[in-house]
Amino acid sequence: MGIYYNFPAENNMQCPVKLFCSREIYQEIEEEALNQLLTAATLPGIAAVVGMPDLHQGYGLPIGGVMASEPGGPISPGAVGFDINCGVRLIRTGLSGKELEGQEDEILKRLRQRIPAGLGQSSKLKFSSREFNQIIGEGIPALDKMGIIDSFLPENCEDGGSFPGADPAAISSKAQERGITQLNTLGSGNHFLEIQQIAWAEEESEFFKGEIVIMLHTGSRGFGHQICQDYLKLAEQRRQKYNLNFPVKNLAYLPSESPEGKDYLAAMGCAANFAYANRELLTARLKEIWSDLFPGSRLRLFYDHTHNIARWEEHLIDEKQQKVLIHRKGATRLAPGNPALIPGSMGTSSYVVSSEDSKNTLLALKSGAHGAGRSMSRTQAKKTISREQHRSSLGRVKAVSSSGGSMLDESPLAYKNISLVIDSLQQSELARPLARMNPLLVLKG
């Protein structure tokens, strides 16, 4: 029986809250993050709330929080997050570490040249308003039709790279303005591009030890951010009309069956498509770099998935199969047969995991952790970590920041130990590791 912590429904809670983590991690979880999780359970129409081992304080719903709403219940932009479809993609190169030796500096140089990264950065790619709407309406298949990407593998991408129900009519002009120049950019903060090497792989996995893979972590940039902002404001404006009661400002919501709630879902779908397309376009840049440096090699998508999204799914709740609106914020979907990608902090290992077929996966709403999870805030990290401590924590990993910043707020010292998170997923019988990767080269915003 896998471990989890159960918090029974009391006071205004509509449902119990389950926290899936080891005892070791439980002791480190911030009180405020747990409070935020319990508060989410007080929203009217909530069917289930679950926390992942990388839980930490966020905006409204904590990062690592999963929230299920009944039909007609709330849809909350803050419970999806500002970076809609923030997600991770893993690309196989087929090369071994030996084949990369001596090229490290050249790779980093070209990544910096070809991958626009950093706050407010825009892309050299120009899209017309019509093209942009096609991309946000359809996702990666639209890029394929435009002939600007090559050999996309939809079966290796969540939603096939095309989120259902996306509708550009639900987007503000401001969101479109911000987004149109930001497709094909990496962003800042915890977004990164890493060249990694397989350090360990389970025999049944398709990876080989020493294999070079590329991990990409980015989302919907200013576009998703603007959509979240627009709909948080709309939710506030509709408070009286729908008699809504927000326990905290950042858990503002709309009734999922209202026109405004449906509009948010349609707009959120556009941001989801933007982010899928963004990761695919950056992959096209990687393919260009790779074919220059390693002629004859071929980059192949292993998997791409989101950890900030809301979607309708069937779940077992109170021992009944029910259709619920799942919000995952800093949490992955754990679907049988599909892998999940769990990056560590910069300079530490990342993992590919596979879902377990256990009772707990159902109780955890088929969800898993999305990363190491912060152990201190950005401000705290900048204040307490010295440059020297940070540098030695990176070991031999070569990391560059496009902005030339210190990256102290992204230091491994500001994050939990990823191996504790992976241990925790195993102890809870949610997932088991398929492969562990070590970073060699890191590009940050």
Added chain:
DNA sequence: ATGTTC
């Protein structure tokens, strides 16, 4: 996370 305070 974010043209970092509508």
